[in-house]
Amino acid sequence: MSEHKIFRINIVTPDGLVYDHRSTLVVVRAIGGEIGFEADHEPTLVSLQIAPVKIYRVNGQIQYVAVNGGFLEMDDNVATIVANTAERPSDIDVGRAQTAEERAREQIKKAKQDHDKAALRRATVALNRAINRISTVSLKNH
Amino acid sequence: MSQSLTDIKHRISSVNNTEQITKAMRMVSAAKMNQVQRHYTQYEIYDTKLREILKKVASSEFFRYLTCSKESDPEAFQNIYYDLTEESIVNSFIESRQSDYQEKKHQKAAYLVITGDRGLVGSYNSSILKSALSLLRQAHKKGEDPMLFCVGSVGIDFFHRRNIKIDLEIMNLSDNPRFGEVKKIISKTVDLFQKGLYDHLLICYNHFVNSLTSTFRVEQILPISELEIFDEVGESQKVEPLVDLKTFPDPMTVLDTVLPQYAENLIYGAILDAKLAEHSASTMAMKSATDNADDLINRMSIEYNRARQGAITTEINEIVGGASALE
Numbered sequence: 001m002s003e004h005k006i007f008r009i010n011i012v013t014p015d016g017l018v019y020d021h022r023s024t025l026v027v028v029r030a031i032g033g034e035i036g037f038e039a040d041h042e043p044t045l046v047s048l049q050i051a052p053v054k055i056y057r058v059n060g061q062i063q064y065v066a067v068n069g070g071f072l073e074m075d076d077n078v079a080t081i082v083a084n085t086a087e088r089p090s091d092i093d094v095g096r097a098q099t100a101e102e103r104a105r106e107q108i109k110k111a112k113q114d115h116d117k118a119a120l121r122r123a124t125v126a127l128n129r130a131i132n133r134i135s136t137v138s139l140k141n142h
Numbered sequence: 143m144s145q146s147l148t149d150i151k152h153r154i155s156s157v158n159n160t161e162q163i164t165k166a167m168r169m170v171s172a173a174k175m176n177q178v179q180r181h182y183t184q185y186e187i188y189d190t191k192l193r194e195i196l197k198k199v200a201s202s203e204f205f206r207y208l209t210c211s212k213e214s215d216p217e218a219f220q221n222i223y224y225d226l227t228e229e230s231i232v233n234s235f236i237e238s239r240q241s242d243y244q245e246k247k248h249q250k251a252a253y254l255v256i257t258g259d260r261g262l263v264g265s266y267n268s269s270i271l272k273s274a275l276s277l278l279r280q281a282h283k284k285g286e287d288p289m290l291f292c293v294g295s296v297g298i299d300f301f302h303r304r305n306i307k308i309d310l311e312i313m314n315l316s317d318n319p320r321f322g323e324v325k326k327i328i329s330k331t332v333d334l335f336q337k338g339l340y341d342h343l344l345i346c347y348n349h350f351v352n353s354l355t356s357t358f359r360v361e362q363i364l365p366i367s368e369l370e371i372f373d374e375v376g377e378s379q380k381v382e383p384l385v386d387l388k389t390f391p392d393p394m395t396v397l398d399t400v401l402p403q404y405a406e407n408l409i410y411g412a413i414l415d416a417k418l419a420e421h422s423a424s425t426m427a428m429k430s431a432t433d434n435a436d437d438l439i440n441r442m443s444i445e446y447n448r449a450r451q452g453a454i455t456t457e458i459n460e461i462v463g464g465a466s467a468l469e
Binding site (some may be wrong): 008011013014015016017023030031032035041043044045046047048069071073075080082084085 | 149181184185187188191194198199283321322324385386387388389390396398399400403406407410429445
């Protein structure tokens with residue numbers, strides 16, 4: 001592990017700094033596909049999907065954070081994820097996420113019947129958010 | 143005389159009760175203000191970061207390339223417009239960057255007025271509403287029909303009473319609003335802009351200066367292209383080299399996430415700022431109410447003592463008079 005170079009990963013949201021640790025590798029799901037970041041990566045700006053972010057800690061531990069869209073900026077060995085919300089698995093209420101998932105699926109069904117595009121888009125985002133939360137927790141438990 | 147003595151006593155004790163209530167409310171408001179202030183410092187981390195990134199974006203190579211004008215580089219211009227949807231915020235953003243400042247005409251404005259949900263905040267709400275109303279009237283005089291978004295039940299009631307239509311409203315915000323709570327109105331506002339229902343957004347709110355003062359402020363948030371940050375960068379670009387910033391997937395998609403998020407951030411910042419000002423106004427109002435009650439009690443105590451002294455004097459007079467009558 002020691003040959004891996006270390007860089008800093010921050011996650012900031014409007015409600016404050018959610019995550020601030022050292023890492024050897026960060027894997028995010030960008031709009032065009034998954035990307036991994038290691039130290040000394042060139043300055044980059046990446047748009048993110050609503051998906052868990054995988055962070056390899058210095059001690060070899062792997063952590064997941066549910067990030068709700070936003071973007072990642074890598075510069076000078078500091079990776080910063082700027083998102084509207086971000087939750088660590090310990091802060092996620094799985095039961096609530098599951099009910100939110102069911103509700104979103106029903107809304108999608110209804111929106112499809114009514115041909116309501118705006119409602120469909122809203123429900124899809126809600127569904128993605130719920131799935132993101134659930135998968136972040138299940139990834140952590142594996 | 144004794145009647146008025148008990149009267150005054152009653153009044154003193156009732157003012158005393160009121161004073162205790164206002165004192166408690168003042169402490170509650172002060173605590174809430176501290177809470178929001180703490181939250182605001184957390185928010186500032188996010189705000190600073192976002193600003194930093196936007197500055198970097200604005201001084202990057204791809205951005206220069208995107209905002210080049212049609213005349214100077216027709217080929218590049220074509221490439222940019224290759225896969226842009228009509229409704230994209232980036233589209234309107236780039237268009238306005240490319241066109242000259244003089245050419246731009248404001249067609250339809252939207253005002254976002256942020257007020258509180260409660261009274262007992264001194265002149266906080268009335269000062270916002272007075273200024274906002276005069277702004278709206280001015281716009282009407284010019285023949286425009288601006289859209290109106292309103293936060294806070296005081297403002298909503300105020301406009302309803304004057305038969306002014308509100309296009310979007312939200313009330314009963316918590317005392318320390320989290321982003322998730324106001325996300326709805328924020329994204330709706332940005333959404334309407336993207337759909338082209340209005341073309342510039344002004345936010346009217348009270349800006350928190352310090353715990354003693356707040357000032358009414360009108361800030362233009364959309365279109366983003368007219369924000370100062372780009373002019374600042376434009377100035378510094380003449381001396382500093384362009385930043386080499388890679389994007390993934392393509393610059394347009396990245397801008398499409400960064401720019402709306404920045405607009406949302408600005409609106410959220412204004413709401414937090416307004417909340418902070420509201421709590422401080424409430425603290426001040428309750429403080430002056432407590433001081434007034436103190437004054438009243440002082441004055442009434444003097445009155446009470448005087449009345450009591452008067453009663454004693456008449457009593458002595460009566461005794462002396464009665465004694466002398468017996469002699």
